[in-house]
Amino acid sequence: MLQNIHDIRNRVKELHPLIHCITNPISINQCANAVLAINARPIMAEHPKEVKEITDTSIALMLNLGNITDARMASMRISAQAAKNRQIPILLDAVGIACSRMRRDYACELLKTAMPTVIKGNYSEINALYHEAYRSSGVDADAALDVQMLDRVAVRLARAYHTVILASGKMDIVTDGTRLVHIKNGTPQLSGITGTGCMLGALAASYLSAKPDMDAAITACAMMGICGQLSETSRGSGSFMVNLMDTLSAVTDADMEQYLDMEEIEIERL
Numbered sequence: 001m002l003q004n005i006h007d008i009r010n011r012v013k014e015l016h017p018l019i020h021c022i023t024n025p026i027s028i029n030q031c032a033n034a035v036l037a038i039n040a041r042p043i044m045a046e047h048p049k050e051v052k053e054i055t056d057t058s059i060a061l062m063l064n065l066g067n068i069t070d071a072r073m074a075s076m077r078i079s080a081q082a083a084k085n086r087q088i089p090i091l092l093d094a095v096g097i098a099c100s101r102m103r104r105d106y107a108c109e110l111l112k113t114a115m116p117t118v119i120k121g122n123y124s125e126i127n128a129l130y131h132e133a134y135r136s137s138g139v140d141a142d143a144a145l146d147v148q149m150l151d152r153v154a155v156r157l158a159r160a161y162h163t164v165i166l167a168s169g170k171m172d173i174v175t176d177g178t179r180l181v182h183i184k185n186g187t188p189q190l191s192g193i194t195g196t197g198c199m200l201g202a203l204a205a206s207y208l209s210a211k212p213d214m215d216a217a218i219t220a221c222a223m224m225g226i227c228g229q230l231s232e233t234s235r236g237s238g239s240f241m242v243n244l245m246d247t248l249s250a251v252t253d254a255d256m257e258q259y260l261d262m263e264e265i266e267i268e269r270l
Contacts, residue, residue, distance in 0.1 A: 001181075005219045005222055006256070007211075008211050008215060012209060013039040015209060019042055019062065020055050020060070022044075022064065027194060027195030031062075047071070047075065051082070055086075060206065061079055061089070061091070064095055077109075077110070077113060091119075091208060093201035094107045097128050098134065099139060116163060120165075121166075123141040127149075131153075140191075155177055155180060166200075168200055172225065174214055174217045180264070182264075183221040185228070185260065186229065204221075231243035
């Protein structure tokens, strides 16, 4: 897996792919800079009259449900269909579906339009996608959710939708229904600044341009977690954000090899 991570990272550096991100204004700057940091090219177009054209020229598409609006919902429908028609990989970041029935219903609608290559969400959002009646407070993950239960939920969703599930949290869970991986890298400081979950989605979409499968999601989780660890600081959240952007652009294969903390779980045990 480590060699796959190296290959995916280096392939994106070579391809310099255009990644179309329809995301929320709260994290749009962080997402664009995260994509740039790994040598991909972000474009954040979201007007319904132009998104088909933009998606048609892109190599991957990220759809993020944060701070949703009518215009962004319309644009995501159009871009999802365009990506499906051109067989462009899609990442759906199901932000807020655990606290908003409207967002959950809309996410399910998008899944019928075009099945994403990766469905991403925090523990609460992935649990809400599986359990329709489940609700949590706000867009943060519920710390009380059990990892083994989330493993089962993620595997069942991956099998039901024939896609990759990325459940982000203190330990990231990635599965395609046949493989299940835990990525244990990270730092509590990642949750102290806004947009790091959205940045993870942007990184995963970028890596899908190089390898449109589970390994792209694993690479994104490893990158975000390791770079978070290497960026830890006692100076405060502003300095941590600056450090994180620096590290995302400068982290080496040797760093990835030294710090990667990943475990493959036997699905039969679930």
